[in-house]
Amino acid sequence: MSEDAIFRNIPQFTVLRFARYLNFLVNLPDVVEEISSSEMAGIIGIKPTQLRQDFFTLGGFGRQGKKYNVRFLIQRLGEVLALQQPQDMVLAGVGHLGQAIANYQGFERFNLVLKGIFDVNPKMVGLSIRDIPVRDLDEMGSYIQQHKIRIGVICTPHHAAQNVCDQMVEAGVRAIWNFSPENVTVPEDVVVQNENLSVGIMNLSYRLNRELP
Amino acid sequence: MSEDAIFRNIPQFTVLRFARYLNFLVNLPDVVEEISSSEMAGIIGIKPTQLRQDFFTLGGFGRQGKKYNVRFLIQRLGEVLALQQPQDMVLAGVGHLGQAIANYQGFERFNLVLKGIFDVNPKMVGLSIRDIPVRDLDEMGSYIQQHKIRIGVICTPHHAAQNVCDQMVEAGVRAIWNFSPENVTVPEDVVVQNENLSVGIMNLSYRLNRELP
DNA sequence: TAGATTGTTAATCGATTAACAATC
DNA sequence: TAGATTGTTAATCGATTAACAATC
Structure with a gap:
């Protein structure tokens, strides 16, 4: 399966939330290096489970037992939303x-x-x-x-x-x-x-x- | 059932589309007095059936065999969206x-x-x-x-x-x-x-x- | 190990669409 | 009446949530 293939057919509301996640993450202070699904979901106003399900469409962004790495998340969401190239x-x-x-x-x-x-x-x-x-x-x-x-x-x-x-x-x-x-x-x-x-x-x-x- | 009661529990995406319908309708030239679900849906970019289902949540806006009356639609949608009073x-x-x-x-x-x-x-x-x-x-x-x-x-x-x-x-x-x-x-x-x-x-x-x- | 956390499946819930009856 | 159109039900499809296994 090509890199591109996994980007296809992401549910439309998930894409919209990806944009909201990314926007939230880039506005975070630099000192915040990791964040959990419940912290993030709480602030954005959705359920943690929905956030994890969203990330699951891309094969998961993290590892069980560990919070998400903010820099990695930003980088990966930018990739998905095709924001890597100007x-x-x-x-x-x-x-x-x-x-x-x-x-x-x-x-x-x-x-x-x-x-x-x-x-x-x-x-x-x-x-x-x-x-x-x-x-x-x-x-x-x-x-x-x-x-x-x-x-x-x-x-x-x-x-x-x-x-x-x-x-x-x-x-x-x-x-x-x-x-x-x-x-x-x-x-x-x-x-x-x-x-x-x-x-x-x-x-x-x-x-x-x-x-x- | 009170007037207010029928406004409750409209699906959230339906409310959003009500706003789009209303916005479309008020921008219509004055000479257009009636419009069908398929004309309207075509321009807005949705299926006629979805529009009719949306209107059905409020008990229907029209009559079988007849197109919708634009002025009535505008008035009714304004009511639903609580735009009657300033x-x-x-x-x-x-x-x-x-x-x-x-x-x-x-x-x-x-x-x-x-x-x-x-x-x-x-x-x-x-x-x-x-x-x-x-x-x-x-x-x-x-x-x-x-x-x-x-x-x-x-x-x-x-x-x-x-x-x-x-x-x-x-x-x-x-x-x-x-x-x-x-x-x-x-x-x-x-x-x-x-x-x-x-x-x-x-x-x-x-x-x-x-x-x- | 115990507690915290994400990954993943399955169940539930809600939204969209198809089909056709009813009406003009 | 025939054709066009909306009203309404039921089927389908997609999105959300719950539950728990896996991992740190």
């Missing part, structure tokens, strides 16, 4: 949300690097965000091709989202991270992750009003 | 992400109204975002009590998140929407929704590199 991203739409994403420091720690920023607004074009120049949207396609970018972030308003998405895909992007409220559609060989902010707050409203005693 | 929010942390959330226009459409904005940085205090003054964090507790705010949004850096969360809960907040990478902990009678941005992009990285052909 991956470049472009971002379109420099509104408030686009600026916030472009300024977010957290991605580089996972080898995700924002390379190009694009907007249609001439007032924005020419400015820089963290030393990355904002370019005209017309240049996006050729930039993506030239730099072989595979990840595109959409922060445009609703009405522009599908068009920008199409341009990204046309130019070679294979993963779309969509922050607009629009449900963009893509070909089968492209993945989309919708990060619609309203969904989160509506879910919270339900839980606050309907689940709480 | 709900006030406070936000702490006016970094890039905090500013983006404070400027986001999309929430008001769901009756979610940002009332108070707070930060520790004296350079920020006194400024206004969309006519809402930024106040000193020290004033947050009494503001929450005075205005009986039940929803708190955390956009602070990692190290301040738990402290800010505690202050919010202490003052009476019952729902925390947390955008910091920290896993904040709350008492049992408070709900938290973590909106960690890194989790989304890590999941996308997995799907791009491990699931795509």
